[in-house]
Amino acid sequence: MTTSATPRERLLDAAGELFYRDGVGIGVDALCKAAGVSKKSMYQLFRSKDELIAESLASRGPAYQRMLHPGSEDDRPARDRILSVFERQDRMAAESNYLGCPMVSTAVELKNPEHPGSVVARHFKQQLTDYFHRELVKAGADDPGTLAIQLTIIFDGVSARAVVRAQPLGGVGVATAAALLDAAGVRSGELATQAR
Amino acid sequence: MTTSATPRERLLDAAGELFYRDGVGIGVDALCKAAGVSKKSMYQLFRSKDELIAESLASRGPAYQRMLHPGSEDDRPARDRILSVFERQDRMAAESNYLGCPMVSTAVELKNPEHPGSVVARHFKQQLTDYFHRELVKAGADDPGTLAIQLTIIFDGVSARAVVRAQPLGGVGVATAAALLDAAGVRSGELATQAR
DNA sequence: ATGCGTGGAAACCGATCTGTTTCCATCAGC
DNA sequence: GCTGATGGAAACAGATCGGTTTCCACGCAT
Numbered sequence: 001m002t003t004s005a006t007p008r009e010r011l012l013d014a015a016g017e018l019f020y021r022d023g024v025g026i027g028v029d030a031l032c033k034a035a036g037v038s039k040k041s042m043y044q045l046f047r048s049k050d051e052l053i054a055e056s057l058a059s060r061g062p063a064y065q066r067m068l069h070p071g072s073e074d075d076r077p078a079r080d081r082i083l084s085v086f087e088r089q090d091r092m093a094a095e096s097n098y099l100g101c102p103m104v105s106t107a108v109e110l111k112n113p114e115h116p117g118s119v120v121a122r123h124f125k126q127q128l129t130d131y132f133h134r135e136l137v138k139a140g141a142d143d144p145g146t147l148a149i150q151l152t153i154i155f156d157g158v159s160a161r162a163v164v165r166a167q168p169l170g171g172v173g174v175a176t177a178a179a180l181l182d183a184a185g186v187r188s189g190e191l192a193t194q195a196r
Numbered sequence: 197m198t199t200s201a202t203p204r205e206r207l208l209d210a211a212g213e214l215f216y217r218d219g220v221g222i223g224v225d226a227l228c229k230a231a232g233v234s235k236k237s238m239y240q241l242f243r244s245k246d247e248l249i250a251e252s253l254a255s256r257g258p259a260y261q262r263m264l265h266p267g268s269e270d271d272r273p274a275r276d277r278i279l280s281v282f283e284r285q286d287r288m289a290a291e292s293n294y295l296g297c298p299m300v301s302t303a304v305e306l307k308n309p310e311h312p313g314s315v316v317a318r319h320f321k322q323q324l325t326d327y328f329h330r331e332l333v334k335a336g337a338d339d340p341g342t343l344a345i346q347l348t349i350i351f352d353g354v355s356a357r358a359v360v361r362a363q364p365l366g367g368v369g370v371a372t373a374a375a376l377l378d379a380a381g382v383r384s385g386e387l388a389t390q391a392r
Numbered sequence: 393a394t395g396c397g398t399g400g401a402a403a404c405c406g407a408t409c410t411g412t413t414t415c416c417a418t419c420a421g422c
Numbered sequence: 423g424c425t426g427a428t429g430g431a432a433a434c435a436g437a438t439c440g441g442t443t444t445c446c447a448c449g450c451a452t
Contacts, residue, residue: 122361
């Protein structure tokens with residue numbers, strides 16, 4: 001519809017949204033129609049639908065990260081920066097059109113872990129874990145590696161819970177992450193604490 | 197291909213496996229072929245493919261539960277019974293054909309939370325939470341409701357992690373659940389403990 | 393032997409799938 | 423004006439989709 005951006009950008013945008021909303025099973029005809037791009041153009045911009053799946057997911061990754069991570073201008077303690085990821089997720093999951101983490105959803109639908117889209121999903125999941133890890137190191141956590149993975153697991157568990165529409169939905173991610181951080185001795189003070 | 201069971205059972209079995217392995221997008225032709233049942237029979241046993249999705253998921257639910265929950269003959273402390281759910285999940289997730297919790301995967305693929313299959317998935321997710329809740333009450337946990345939800349979240353987070361094939365895969369579910377139980381004061385002694 | 397119900401094989405329906413191709417309108421540079 | 427690249431509209435290919443229908447081979451009761 002918008003003819004402003006290049007065909008490639010329009011396609012990536014429409015694909016990112018429709019693959020998420022309707023699943024990767026949606027047809028390329030519908031995709032191209034939504035993007036205002038012909039199939040001919042699509043197939044000379046992307047080798048196949050599978051490649052479009054991967055590229056559109058990759059193109060949305062950075063914005064997805066920015067939506068979740070507090071920026072570097074946020075100079076609160078690392079613990080708060082971690083918890084704010086779950087606060088943001090809670091806010092996203094509360095919206096009626098939330099269908100889970102797009103990375104996990106895509107990987108679930110693709111089944112094949114070697115599909116280029118699955119590789120992208122794995123990459124961005126690792127990025128989230130890396131973010132947690134950096135913050136945990138800043139906070140002086142004892143075992144930042146394990147804890148970062150555990151936080152990622154909570155993130156995806158909350159996402160799954162939102163998908164199945166289990167009640168209640170709100171706030172449980174933040175609480176669980178906080179409980180885990182508390183247990184590991186990561187307190188608001190940002191200092192390497194007692195525990196262990 | 198076994199012609200022993202009734203067409204209905206053969207269909208439910210094949211559907212349960214193929215919907216899980218290939219996704220709910222698989223065609224009814226392939227389903228019927230695998231079950232050794234004609235489409236005519238299928239459509240007089242089930243109103244639609246959507247109904248078959250829901251019924252096959254529902255038919256596999258009990259066995260899925262038995263695979264995860266320790267039976268009543270297991271008289272270990274409640275804490276151990278809870279942790280053994282995650283041990284069993286770890287064992288399942290280690291197999292190469294593991295594609296995540298079938299309930300969550302189906303809900304993710306269906307997108308529509310009112311789809312009969314999504315309703316079944318939600319039901320069995322609640323059943324897992326209820327199991328945790330019963331055990332936590334036995335263990336005298338302070339806030340069994342919240343903790344049961346948190347354990348379910350960990351379960352689904354571990355499942356998602358296995359789907360995206362993030363490394364490392366093993367043992368992290370048990371460790372995370374144990375950390376949460378420890379933090380809540382649910383110790384092996386099965387007694388309502390200190391904390392809070 | 394006759395009738396009936398079950399159920400598999402397969403044709404069929406219209407729609408949709410991924411991917412290719414043809415045709416034509418537009419616009420830049422010269 | 424002319425040329426060449428871009429890109430949309432749409433037909434096309436062959437396969438598959440969910441779902442219906444026809445036909446026929448069985449088994450079982452009477």
